[in-house]
Amino acid sequence: NAGVTQTPKFRILKIGQSMTLQCAQDMNHNYMYWYRQDPGMGLKLIYYSVGAGITDKGEVPNGYNVSRSTTEDFPLRLELAAPSQTSVYFCASSYPREVPAGYTFGSGTRLTVV
Amino acid sequence: GDSVTQMEGPVTLSEEAFLTINCTYTATGYPSLFWYVQYPGEGLQLLLKATKADDKGSNKGFEATYRKETTSFHLEKGSVQVSDSAVYFCALSGITSGTYKYIFGTGTRLKVLA
Numbered sequence: 001n002a003g004v005t006q007t008p009k010f011r012i013l014k015i016g017q018s019m020t021l022q023c024a025q026d027m028n029h030n031y032m033y034w035y036r037q038d039p040g041m042g043l044k045l046i047y048y049s050v051g052a053g054i055t056d057k058g059e060v061p062n063g064y065n066v067s068r069s070t071t072e073d074f075p076l077r078l079e080l081a082a083p084s085q086t087s088v089y090f091c092a093s094s095y096p097r098e099v100p101a102g103y104t105f106g107s108g109t110r111l112t113v114v
Numbered sequence: 115g116d117s118v119t120q121m122e123g124p125v126t127l128s129e130e131a132f133l134t135i136n137c138t139y140t141a142t143g144y145p146s147l148f149w150y151v152q153y154p155g156e157g158l159q160l161l162l163k164a165t166k167a168d169d170k171g172s173n174k175g176f177e178a179t180y181r182k183e184t185t186s187f188h189l190e191k192g193s194v195q196v197s198d199s200a201v202y203f204c205a206l207s208g209i210t211s212g213t214y215k216y217i218f219g220t221g222t223r224l225k226v227l228a
Binding site for chain 2: 041042090094
């Protein structure tokens, strides 16, 4: 099925460990986004990309890195995990030339840092 | 800057009750407006959308009308079901600094009791 695929679905990390959250979409969407959702809270934008090779910071980029080498993939890297990064992470994509450009979300990665 | 304000939850209703979840926005220009729904353990799904003033978006019995004069996009449903229990997010999209971005509200949790 077409859409946004996130892996893994769940992960427990120890403080200081690193990991990469994977995100792939097969809709040829230009724009891709990473959000985090803390318990009972809304979405906060971490990073976004408007196309391959182009990334930019969102509201809460500290402690994260991204790359966009292809249109399809937009991985999110945590270098030194901290308890404050315990959250649910959502990847999304959109095709802004469609008006209005709705987001397609992945099903999320639940990360716990202990 | 642009912003979206939603009523705080949780909203608790009995089955078949009428639902209103308030959403107001602040934006320059003419944004598109959206409602997303998030069921437990899942990502956000686009529920409905509207692109211009007086447009009415509708889906699955839910409706919302783009009111430019009151800068509002309230979500309504005439008769809620237990299966409507979820978190609902209001959002707007527009162009900021040449980039197409989304702004989400903080979400409103709806609980429907049988």
